[in-house]
Amino acid sequence: MSKYTPHTEQDVKTMLNTVGVSSLDGLYKDVPREIFQKELKLPKGKSQYAVEKQMRVLAGKNKTYGSVLRGGGIYDHIIPAAVNALTGRAEFVTAYTPYQAEISQGVLQGIFEYQSLMCALTQMDISNASMYDGAQAAAEAIVMCCERKNKALVLGQVNPQYMAVMRTYCNSHNISIDSISAKDGLVDINTLADSIDADTACVVAQCPNYFGLIEDMKAIADIAHVKNVKFIYIFNPVAAALLPTPGECGVDVAVGEGQPLGLPMAYGGATVGILTCNKALLRRMPGRVVGQTTDHNGRRVFVLTMQAREQHIRREKALSSICSNQALNALTTTVYLSLVGKVGFVEVARQCVDKAHYLANELVKAGAKLKYKTEFFHEFVVEGDGEKWNKILAEQDILGGMPAPDGTLWCVTEKADKETLDKVVIAYKEARSI
């Protein structure tokens, strides 16, 4: 018996005797026979080479594109080669969550640097060590804000996938979610105050919103605070380089998807969720915080500073079951931001804006209609069905806009070049003439 098989045959026999059945099958006698899995029809084992070959055939069935002009929550940005060279190191890749945290100083320092960068980016007081993804961070933020009140109000065009995760999460916390539709693509600020009632704990809005439009987050925060409710800002970290930061807008919790910061699109995951908040909400924040201190020899060291104890010792009172974090992906965002630097990061954001506006303007010149007239970041909706248009582009190795209500949602990042964008305009004209 190897040490990975905890029970000897004698152990098993003794246990079966104790419960009064003669064989292991006897334990499952209440399970209907028809749902029993008969022996699995698995082929015989294959050599490593044969498996690799087969996997390559399967992978070849995936359609990948040279250029991606589609966003909707996951974005195609340049990832400097050094990012993967550093984060691919075995010390990072193989590290499991540090149960004896302080012995893993490298992991803690990585998390500490991540938190510091997120606080710098958002200008919020506190960042936790990270969450699974942006949608989960948004859902946890609602739970944080629901103290004595149990309703969240979601405003305008929030990513529908975030909406689905928020609903799932809140359902089991007995928090209800109401949503208020957008007016001309934006949160209707004039009716917001009247929509907040005595049960409303928080309002949630996204900027840039799902259709790329820039919301007046400061105005929403002000109204929320006059009505004594909390405000959750769902941000895009790249856009945060240019827009007023969540901290400047005075929000209570700022959450976002960290994928644009050096992580591949990878079919939408695994990614990393950013969750930052103001000081007042520290004790209601899920996850953990790493802090910096000095040891008895005066050396700089890192420790787990803050973690809601309920998660370990009074679980029935815990607001969240998140005790760990998405360490490797958080580290990736840290390496990415450190590599591009402040100036480089602002440049990334600026190029996103410039290139997206170049494409939008060229399309308008070619006769296309933008669905919304207000200012956008790097995504915009073009009216009409884009099916023919996308088909022409697919032949040129370009993934075009995503189907959206009454149009297609386009996304242009710093990765796009003029040649590609001009092809999109030509394809648009071509599609119209078919």
Next chain:
Amino acid sequence: MKQFTKTHEWVSNQGKTVKVGLSDFAQKEMGDIVYVSLPAVGDTVTIGKSFSDVESVKAVSEVFSPVTGKVVAINEELLDKPELINETPYDAWMIEVEAAETEELMTEDQYLEFIKK
């Protein structure tokens, strides 16, 4: 005059209201207090039900209400300076309540006898 509960809260009669805090014995047992949560003004507290969580370097403890009634004031200073409970437990009141009902309480002498056991 302060009166005490078996769960180590003190109650001080203020005329129409009572103030509630933690006893000196309780704060010593808990050690350095780092965080206190308090209800909101207007909330109702109930005899025997928890109205606050107090976190010390050793543990998180619930504080049970010795009275039933409406909270008319909270000691907001404690939110920023929870250590006041360690420093001056009998000045560091937590909540002030319009008490409709009060549980059976001990005098200070009875309480001092009670904690010796």
